[in-house]
Amino acid sequence: TLQVENVKLLDRYANRKAANGTLYLTATHLIYVDASAEVRKETWILHHHIATVEKLPLTTSGYPLLIHCKNFHVAHFVLGQERDCHDVFTSLLKLSQPVKPEELYAFSYNPKMSKENREIGWKLIDLKLDYQRMGIPNDYWEITDVNKDYEVCSTYPPELVVPRAASRAVVMGSSRFRSRGRIPVLSYFEWCVLQAALCRCSQPLAGFSARCPEDEHMLQAIREANPGSPFMYVVDTRPKLNAMANRAAGKGYENEDHYENIRFKFIGIENIHVMRNSLQKLLEVCETKSPSMSDFLTGLENSGWLRHIKAVMDAGVFLAKAVREEKVSVLVHCSDGWDRTAQVCSLAGLLLDPFYRTFKGFMVLIEKEWIAMGHKFSHRCGHLDGDPKEVSPVFTQFVDCVWQLMQQFPCSFEFNERFLLEIHDHVYSCQFGNFLGTCHKEREDLKIFEKTHSLWPFLLQRKQELRNPLYRGFTAYKELQPNTLPFSFQFWCGMYNRFDKGMHPKQCVLDHLLSCMSQKMKLEDNASELE
Amino acid sequence: MMRSSQPLTGTNGRRCKEDEKLINATLRPGKRGYIIDTRSLNVAQQARAKGGGFEQEAHYPQWRRIHKCIERFNILQESLIKLVEACNDQSHNMDRWLSKLEASNWLTHIKEILTAACLAAQCIDREGASVLVHGTEGTDSTLQVTSLAQIILDPRCRTIRGFESLVVREWLQAGHPFQQRCAQSAYSNSKQKWEAPVFLLFLDCVWQILRQFPCSFEFNEQFLIMLFEHAYASQFGTFLGNNENERAKLKLPQKTMSLWSWVNRSEELSKFQNPLFEANSLVIWPSVAPQSLQLWEGVFLRWNRPSKFLDEAQEEMINIIKYN
Numbered sequence: 001t002l003q004v005e006n007v008k009l010l011d012r013y014a015n016r017k018a019a020n021g022t023l024y025l026t027a028t029h030l031i032y033v034d035a036s037a038e039v040r041k042e043t044w045i046l047h048h049h050i051a052t053v054e055k056l057p058l059t060t061s062g063y064p065l066l067i068h069c070k071n072f073h074v075a076h077f078v079l080g081q082e083r084d085c086h087d088v089f090t091s092l093l094k095l096s097q098p099v100k101p102e103e104l105y106a107f108s109y110n111p112k113m114s115k116e117n118r119e120i121g122w123k124l125i126d127l128k129l130d131y132q133r134m135g136i137p138n139d140y141w142e143i144t145d146v147n148k149d150y151e152v153c154s155t156y157p158p159e160l161v162v163p164r165a166a167s168r169a170v171v172m173g174s175s176r177f178r179s180r181g182r183i184p185v186l187s188y189f190e191w192c193v194l195q196a197a198l199c200r201c202s203q204p205l206a207g208f209s210a211r212c213p214e215d216e217h218m219l220q221a222i223r224e225a226n227p228g229s230p231f232m233y234v235v236d237t238r239p240k241l242n243a244m245a246n247r248a249a250g251k252g253y254e255n256e257d258h259y260e261n262i263r264f265k266f267i268g269i270e271n272i273h274v275m276r277n278s279l280q281k282l283l284e285v286c287e288t289k290s291p292s293m294s295d296f297l298t299g300l301e302n303s304g305w306l307r308h309i310k311a312v313m314d315a316g317v318f319l320a321k322a323v324r325e326e327k328v329s330v331l332v333h334c335s336d337g338w339d340r341t342a343q344v345c346s347l348a349g350l351l352l353d354p355f356y357r358t359f360k361g362f363m364v365l366i367e368k369e370w371i372a373m374g375h376k377f378s379h380r381c382g383h384l385d386g387d388p389k390e391v392s393p394v395f396t397q398f399v400d401c402v403w404q405l406m407q408q409f410p411c412s413f414e415f416n417e418r419f420l421l422e423i424h425d426h427v428y429s430c431q432f433g434n435f436l437g438t439c440h441k442e443r444e445d446l447k448i449f450e451k452t453h454s455l456w457p458f459l460l461q462r463k464q465e466l467r468n469p470l471y472r473g474f475t476a477y478k479e480l481q482p483n484t485l486p487f488s489f490q491f492w493c494g495m496y497n498r499f500d501k502g503m504h505p506k507q508c509v510l511d512h513l514l515s516c517m518s519q520k521m522k523l524e525d526n527a528s529e530l531e
Numbered sequence: 532m533m534r535s536s537q538p539l540t541g542t543n544g545r546r547c548k549e550d551e552k553l554i555n556a557t558l559r560p561g562k563r564g565y566i567i568d569t570r571s572l573n574v575a576q577q578a579r580a581k582g583g584g585f586e587q588e589a590h591y592p593q594w595r596r597i598h599k600c601i602e603r604f605n606i607l608q609e610s611l612i613k614l615v616e617a618c619n620d621q622s623h624n625m626d627r628w629l630s631k632l633e634a635s636n637w638l639t640h641i642k643e644i645l646t647a648a649c650l651a652a653q654c655i656d657r658e659g660a661s662v663l664v665h666g667t668e669g670t671d672s673t674l675q676v677t678s679l680a681q682i683i684l685d686p687r688c689r690t691i692r693g694f695e696s697l698v699v700r701e702w703l704q705a706g707h708p709f710q711q712r713c714a715q716s717a718y719s720n721s722k723q724k725w726e727a728p729v730f731l732l733f734l735d736c737v738w739q740i741l742r743q744f745p746c747s748f749e750f751n752e753q754f755l756i757m758l759f760e761h762a763y764a765s766q767f768g769t770f771l772g773n774n775e776n777e778r779a780k781l782k783l784p785q786k787t788m789s790l791w792s793w794v795n796r797s798e799e800l801s802k803f804q805n806p807l808f809e810a811n812s813l814v815i816w817p818s819v820a821p822q823s824l825q826l827w828e829g830v831f832l833r834w835n836r837p838s839k840f841l842d843e844a845q846e847e848m849i850n851i852i853k854y855n
Contacts (some may be wrong), residue, residue, distance in 0.1 A: 291821055292642075293633075297632060301625075301633070307625035470851075488836065516852055
């Protein structure tokens, strides 16, 4: 453990007195202890959360170190000695950029828990139960284990839901025609009256003119699994120009002339590089010391961040409407079907099905559309020292969209904002095994399920503080139809300026309501004890 | 804290011993005072050409003058019109929305006014110093500053009766020209001359503070919206006329009913009460960071989106507090 005395932690407002304390570096955390005030104050930063460390130019107060975290915490330390500053800098660089998966926190995290309970933790979320809840297997859809050895697709889970009418040959043929073998599979199915299905895949390797009869049969099987509907939508979530450019590389999109009875549609959501830059610009605005209102709004506009959030939301709304109102099946893809596709499919699920707005349901949704379906968490979140061009706030945008929905429909989610922030923190913390690696196969190879803990039991234990006191229950709202005019989208101060306490309301309505409810429960407990 | 209009120093630098004596009488022994001029130094200097001006250091040596510029009332009406136009834009273009919102400058005005009010409150609370606030006529930005400063400093102004008194004292009796300012709102074909949403900006600032301190106000958002509506059009006589003199001449107390007599009836009052209110004796300092200030959706998006889900949330909140 490295320890440095007389370290200052600067506030964003220059006129406040800087705290003076001690910096500790443990194997997992940076801990700053401020003993100067009456109450001892600790600031903890997980090494895995550190995105960048910079040594700033020497000032009159000392040697500054600026740390930017992946959860948007920004810490500005000033050390007295150059030697100390350099030591801390090099240590943090190494600690925040593990090279091998085995170095990740999840493999050393060891809370007091029995082996059985750890294993039960992993079994908490069973995707098969969710398919059952949707009424699958049924006449038209089945759960197939054709991918049990990852023959079809190495980034898909072993069990997939495909149309019964799709033979093994069709599945294999389609997998050869889809980028990375990511064939069309079911994401969501309306289980009561309607038969419309939401399916997802990756882009076809169509180039300018290539065809694949098996892939065409696959789509036909999906369309015919919804007998009430004469056509199905195929939605490409990329901007038209990008999709067309992909054709030159032998990939591209579905030709309406080749696929019977499809209506093809582009919904332009920008790619991971645009999103990475957008967030970068947004954070610059958030970090600006004392911006004018104009500076802030102009910066917000220039970042494009809310424009992208709206684009994702618009896509989710389109999918939900097609399935629910038009009763038409939809097949959605982007390039590889693991970024934008994951965003819009999970969002559509939230809009359509109140189950996904419960604690358990939201965990199922993430396990299904993100984890099982191979969103590359490790790359997108920069868990290991890798290609910075692979890093992108795809999951962050999804969480932002969920928060936007919570603002419009305050009574329709079982959980509150903190639940979202906890999940977001842990996507980057690598403390739990759920988000390690890039797909199910990799997690099996890394022995995640034997060696690490699942996040979900830990969050469920804290339901009392993560719940939404205004939740009206499962049956209060069926589908959500959000307003997507631009003014409906707000800047999420609680996420992007989370650690700037001065900016948030000084009295927290959420805490007030939760404490009201817990007091009542305490009284009820006391009353029942007295009985 | 005192308020006034500008001193008529003119280009000759006239002084008035009585004026100096009057405001010096409010100084605490051994302490300086602050004069907060809601005009920029330039504007204050230019005012001299028309016979107005500002307090010169030589004549008011115990007073320190600070210029905290708040936009003049004639600009504000344009700002409101642009904001409302932005809210009505159905084009689904995010950049356009943010651009129009920024161009309206509405939130900039909010920030300016709150900053000036915080400054006035700080002089009093942190330094124990007397404060004199004025702009040009002392009927617009001056009143915004003095009334908001009281909300910050005095918990009584955050009760329903206290706030009503504040409005009567700092706006009606102080002579804010409601008849002129609230003649037209955002939708009007005729040319605006004296109209300006000064009172609405004040209410918006109160709402911003309410949002940041949701447990510190006895009244809720609906109360503020109700006051906004009645300032522009009302079956009650309270907001008619431009000052007490006119109200007396119009025989309003004899010929009209008072808004307060209706609002303060228990069945009406219950609609305006804040279920989260917990009386405290705190001085509350709002944050004026852009991230802390929000568009007042309850007023500006009221007719553009359904309130059903937000109303249900409000009901839930009331239920939770009632039954716990």
